[in-house]
Amino acid sequence: MDGVGSAAEPVVVVGAGPVGLVAALLLARHGVPSVVLEAAARRDPSGSRAICFQRDVLDVLDRAGCAERMIARGVTWTTGRTYHRGDELFAVTFPDAGSGEVPPWINISQAEVEAYLRDLAAAEPLVEVRYGHRVRAVRQDADGVEADAGAATVRGTHLVGADGGHGAVRELLGIGFPGRTFADRFLICDIRAELPFPSERRFYFDPEWNPGRQVLVHQCPDGTWRIDWQVPADLDLDAERTSGALDARIRKITGDLPYEIVWATVYRFHERCAETFASGRAFLAGDAAHLYAPFGARGLNSGVQDAENLAWKLAFVRHGWAPPELLRSYDLERRAAALENLRVTTRTMEFLVPQTPAQRAHRLESLERARTHPDPRAIIDSGRLAEPFWYLDSPLTTPSGPVDGFPREPGAPRPPVPGVLCPDGPCTARGGRTRLRRLFGTRFVLLGPTAVEPPEGIPCDSYALDEIDTEGALREALRAGPDTVHVIRPDGHLAAVLPGGTPAAVAAAVRRACGRA
DSSP states (O other): OOOOOOTTSOEEEEOOSHHHHHHHHHHHHTTOOEEEEESSSSOOOOSOOSOEEEHHHHHHHHHHTOHHHHHHHSEEOOEEEEEETTEEEEEEEOOOOOTTSOOSEEEOOHHHHHHHHHHHHHHOTTEEEEESOOOOEEEEOSSOEEEEETTEEEEESOEEEOSOTTOSHHHHTTOOOOEEEEEEEEEEEEEEOOOOOOSOEEEEESOTTSTTSEEEEEEETTTEEEEEEEEOTTOOHHHHHHHTHHHHHHHHHHTTSOOEEEEEEEEEEEEEEOSOSEETTEEEOGGGTEEOOSTTSOHHHHHHHHHHHHHHHHHHHHTTSSOGGGGHHHHHHHHHHHHHHHHHHHHHHHHHSOOSHHHHHHHHHHHHHTTTOSOGGGTOOSOOOOOOOOOTTOTTOOOOSOOTTOOOSTTOOOOSOTTSBOOOOEEEETTEEEEGGGGOSSSEEEEESSOOOOOTTSOEEEEEHHHHOTTSHHHHHHTOOTTEEEEEOTTSBEEEEEETOOHHHHHHHHHHHTTOO
16 A cells, blocks of 8 residues: 555546445545446436435535435435334334434435436546446556456556445455345335325334235335335246236235336345455445345445545545555444444344244244333344444544443444544534534544644644534533544544643544554
8 A cells, every 4th residue: 555646646436336426526525536437338227226315324425415405305204113913013213303404314216316426426527437347357556556447447546346246346356255145035116106104114024914024115205115025035026017916015005096116126135244345455335345134224324434434535645644554444444334234234134034943933022022012122123224333443543431331232322432423513614504514524623612723734624612613512412521622534433532632632633543643
């Protein structure tokens, strides 16, 4: 990883899906050019595919330039309900966002989001997308990377492999992809219908119309409903259509109301994680690095967070603000996040699709016990929803004390300690009312009782908390003492929380967060 290369050389991004395009757009925001190589002659995915976008990921997509459009178009939901044989076991409700704030969840198809990102990339001079360029070889030397795409060879300072679970980059780099594939199959349909359901996530265990298995229902824009059924391993979708069995399945949900099938597919779920996310100057992101079962929406959401984590680090190294060693932290941080997601989603799949007699007995007993249990959420796993990871053990994080009691269970509120994603809140800065997270993206942010003198050679914005926190919400969310200084990375994670932060302590924390420890 020695050297930063020429500022005119691009970063090579392989894959023009959402993760690759987000990486390219975020690099452009940092002033770094990229060339995106896409194997397909054109990319026009069908069906909803990934549909659930979480609040913290919408902040990343806001920095990429498309969140406002997504929120205006998508279906906002704040409640998830779980049923067993027709009876509601519990509901989870997320705080609704106020006016101008980011909703906790929206549903919008991956295909639409990709179209927004393609539009942004086409209008961005620092991003060049080349379709019909299948990468067949990757070569590295001390100064850069070459991607051989048949008739064209593209050279750059670094390479981002975001070409999906079946992409070429991981194999060309010789990186293993251990894990497993679940034999059970799942049928997904997008149907268009006027259904009398609220905008909620609804999960059904063992409904009478799919006994012994489960069904998940989500609303999407334009009166489209996404329905996921667990089905037998030998289900034949064409035979289902021909026999009328597919219509019968859908009618169990729509009743006699008219509907139109927009898209249907059958597939198996995978649980895999690459052995490393980095090889020299080449990196893996998104499905190229990890595959999860989708219950919990941890796939594309975590892939977007991969892209942001890598983009700011590549930019800082390219601009000479950080040493090449900073890039080592990408594998350390994002692979730890992937392994946590893998742990959570594997437990979910073992509950949804039990593989052993003991697991099947546990599922049945848990579902029955949940009817009278004081907290059925503690024993029923219908998918622990996506959330940002915490970099407590990262070499970039300045620890502020023991973390033995840190809440690591899925969905638990995380205290604002170093390594955790910085909380959001209203503030007044840059000439008007905004949100704290809109100050993040390309520079470090320093928050102190007064504006803090930033260290030389590293781009930082410094704010006096008392001046921007006109409503007091930020101080409360950050649990800030009267003399605390918060050091926030470009991707919004807290790098340090320094009570009585001296200029020397602040400078040391920023240098550490840039890989200069």
